[in-house]
Amino acid sequence: MPSSRATTLNQTGLMNSVSERAFDNIAYIAKLAFNTDIVLISLVDDERQWFKAKIGLSLCETPVDISICQFTIQSDEPFIINDALTDSRFANNPLVTGYPFIRFYCGIALHAPNGQRIGTLCLIHGSPRTISSHELKIQRHLAHMIEYEFMRRSRAPLADAVQPSRLNEVIIKAQHLLLTTHNDKLTFDILLDDILKLTSSAFGLIGEVHYDDQQQPYLKVHSLTNIAWSAETNALYERSKSSGLEFSNLDNLLCKPLVTGEVIITDNATADPRSGGTPYGHPPIKNYVGIPVYSGDTMVGLIGLANRVVEYTQAFVDSLHALTSVVGVLIERNRMVQERKQFTVSLQHAAFHDELTGLPNRRQLDKEIKKLTQALEPAQFSVCYIDLDGFKPINDNYGHEVGDRMLKLVAARIKHLITYKDTVARISGDEFVVLLNRSAKTDDYQRIIDTIAQPYSIDDIIIMVSASMGVAVYPNDTQNPDQLIRFADQSMYQAKGEGKNQVSIHDAKQASEREHKIEFIKECLYAIEDRQIEFAYQPKFNLKTQKMVGVEVLCRWRHKTRGLLMPNAFIPQIQGSQAAVALDHHVLNEAHQLQAYWRRSGRDLNISVNISGDYFNSDLFRRRLEAMSESNTDQDNGITLEILETTTINDLDEAVDILKRCRHCGYRTALDDFGTHYSSLTYFRRLPVDEIKIDRSFITNLQTNTNDEAIVESIIYLSRRFNREVVAEGVETQEQADHLLSLGCHLIQGYLISPPVSLEELSYNAIMS
DSSP: OHHHHHHHHHHHTTOOOOOHHHHHHHHHHHHHOOOOOEEEEEOSSSSEEEEEEESSSSSSSSGGGGGGGHHTTSSSSSESSSGGGTTTTTTTTTHHHHHOOEEEEEEEEETTSSSSSEEEEEEEHHHHHOOOHHHHHHHHHHHHHHHHHHHTTOOOOOTTOOOOOHHHHHHHHHHHHHHHHOHHHHHHHHHHHHHHHHHTEEEEEEEEEETTTTEEEEEEEEEEOOOOOOOHHHHHHHHHHOOOEOOOOSTTTTTTHHHHOOEEOOOOOOOOOTOOOOOOTOOOOEEEEEEEETTTTEEEEEEEEOSSSOOOOHHHHHHTHHHHHHHHHHHHHHHHHHHHHHHHHHHHHHHHBBBBTBBBBBHHHHHHHHHHHSSEEEEEEEEEEEEETTTTHHHHHOOOOHHHHHHEEEOOOOOHOOOOOOOOEEEEETTEEEOOOOOHHHHHHHHHHHHHHHOOEEEEEOOOOOEEEEEEEETTTOOOOHHHHHHHHHHHHHHHHSSSSSSSEEEEHHEEEEEHHHHHHHHHHHHTTTTTTEEEEEEETTTOOOOOOOEEEEEEEETTEEEEEOGGGGGHHTTEEEHHHHHHHHHHHHHHHHHHHHHHTOOEHHHHHHOOOOHHTTTTHHHHHHHHHOOOOOOOOOOEEEEGGGGGOOOOOHHHHHHHHHHHHEEEEEEEEESSSOOHHHHHHHHSSSSSOGGGGGGGTTTTTTTHHHHHHHHHHHHTTOEEEEEEEESSSSSHHHHHHTTOOOOOOOOSTTTOTTTTTOOOHHHOO
C-alpha cells in the first residue's frame, strides 16, 4: 500500500512530468546564488527520487534507499552534511564513493498544498564546505517559490487575482534579473515598475526592514515611485535614489505591517484612523495595501502599493505569493552583498589598523611613508619612533587592562597634538611612530615627549610614564622608506641608552657604528652556536706549597676570516648585549663539564670563570642558580666566579643577595681587578666574596713605585682582616713573586708561572719543570 506521501505526490501529477521553465529557472538561480556543483528539485515517492529540475547531474532519478533526500523529507529543518566522507551514515553511500561523488549536501523539504512533504530543494558539492544562515534563508525563499508553483497547479485562479500569465512573466523577468545583474538597485526599480503595471497601481515602494539599537523596526526604501509635488520633495527623491529613504515612524499605514507583521488593506486611506496623515501637497491616497515580505519566520521587507483602479483584497494579496518570495530572495541577496562589503571593509580596516587604539599599524604606516616619498614633489618630513619608558611595570603592578587603557590615552594625546596632515601609528606593544609631514624642529619633537610625560589618572590611580624618541628626517638622512624607520628606531635606542625621556636625532656616523656593533653581536652569537669559541687555561700557583691550585678559563674566538681573536678584541664590543650573556653562560657550562671530568679523574683543581655584569644580573643566571639550589646545598662545586667591582655598583643589596645564592649553590666568588675602580671599604665589609684579585697594573711597578706597593700592601692587609684570600695577577718576574710573598700574598697568576695554554698543555709536571 503506497504511503500518504506517495499518494499526495501522485495526485499532484508532478512525477514524470515534462520540464517546466519556472522550475528550471529557480534551480538556475540557486546554482548562481550558491555556486555549487549540483542543484536538484527532487520528488520522493516510496521507491525512487525523481528530479523535476536538475543542474550539473546526468542522472534523472536514483533509488530511494540510497538517496540522501529521504532523510531531508523527514523534517522541516534543513538537512546539512558538511563532509559526507567523515559522516558515518554516508561515508559508504554509492553516491558518495561513486558518481556524483557527493561531499557537501544541504536539502530543504518541499510541501504539497496539503502540507505533505513530497520533495526537496538540495544543493550538492564535490568538496567539503559550509553554509551560512543568510544562504539558508535564500534557499528557503527559493523553496517557497517552488511550493507556490506546486499550489498554482492545484487550484483555479481566483476572480480578484492577478492574471497568472502576466504574473509568470513578471516572476520570470525578476528571476532573469537575479541571474544576470548584480545591480540590486536597478533590479528593485525594474521589479517595482513591473509590479505597478501588473497590479494596476498608481505608485508604490519596495523596502527592507532594519532594526535600530533599541530593536525597533524601521523601513529602508530600495525603490520608490517619484510622487514629488514640489522642488523640495523632488530633491529629496533624488537624494533617496542613492542613499535610500528611511521611515521610522510606525504610527501610520505605511509602517503598520512592521508592527503587526500582517497585511494591511484599506479602501479609504484618507479616512482610515490608522493613516497618520500625509504631508501638505501629497497626492491623495485612495486605497493602499502593505504586504510584509518574509524569510522563514522573519519579516525582511515590505511591498507597499496604492491607488489601484479596483480595490485591494486578500485574494489579490494571495495571488502575489510567489512574487513576494522573489522580492524576499532579492532582499536577502542584497543583505548578503552588503554584509560581505562591510566584512571586506572591516577586514581591510583590521589589516591596516591597530585593534586596541584604532591607530594605523605598521602596514598602513609603510604605505603612508611610501606615498610621501613617491609624491611628484616630495617634501621634507620626519619619522619619530617612540618607545614608552618603564611601561612593563605598569602592566605588572596594575594589570593589562590598566595598561591597555594607558596605551589608549597615550594614543589620544599624540593624536590631539599633531595636525591633520600628520600620522600616528602604533607599531607594537608600547611603541608608536609619529609621521610629521612638514619641516619639523627640535621643539616639535620635544613637545610630543613632554605631552606623553604628563601624569595619567586611571581609576583614581595616578601613573607617570616617560618616552624615548628617535628621529630620522627625509630626505636628509635617507630616501629609502625602510631605512627611515630603521634609522629612527636606532636613534630611539640611542635615546634610551643616554638616560631615556629624551629625543635622539639620527646621526649617520653613530648609526654606522651601531649597525656594525649589531652585526658583530650577531656574529658572536653565531660563533657560540658554531663552536668557534676556544678556551685557554692560566694556572693559579701557591708560592708556599709550590703547587698549582687552580686555573682561570679564558676564551678565544677562532674567527673564520679574522683568525684567532683575543678577549680584548671582542668582549668589549659585545658588552650590554645578549651575546655577552650567552658567552658567559657558554664558558660556565664548559667549566662545569671540565670540573666534572677532573673530579672523576681524581684531580683537585679549582676553575675560575670571569662573568660580566650582564650575565651576573641576567634572568638566565638566576634560573641557573634556582635550578642548582634544588640539588646542591653549600657543597663546593670547584668553580670560582670572578666579578668586577662595577658589577655591584648599581644595586649593592641585590649583588649581595646574588652572591649569597652563589655560595649556597657551591660557587666560590672573587672580586676581580680590585683597586682599579671604587674599592671602598663597603665592598670589603658587605660583599660576601671569598677572594680578592689584585689587578696586574699594581704588580708591574711593585718594586719601584712606592704608591703601588702601598696599595698592594693595604689590599693584602684588608683581605686578611676580612678573612679573604688574595691573588696577585700579572706576575712576570721572580722578584715580583718574592716581594709579594714577603708582603703576605702567596697566590699568584702570570707569565712567571705560565701563559694561558690549551687543555692539552696544562700539565703540572710540565709547569714545574
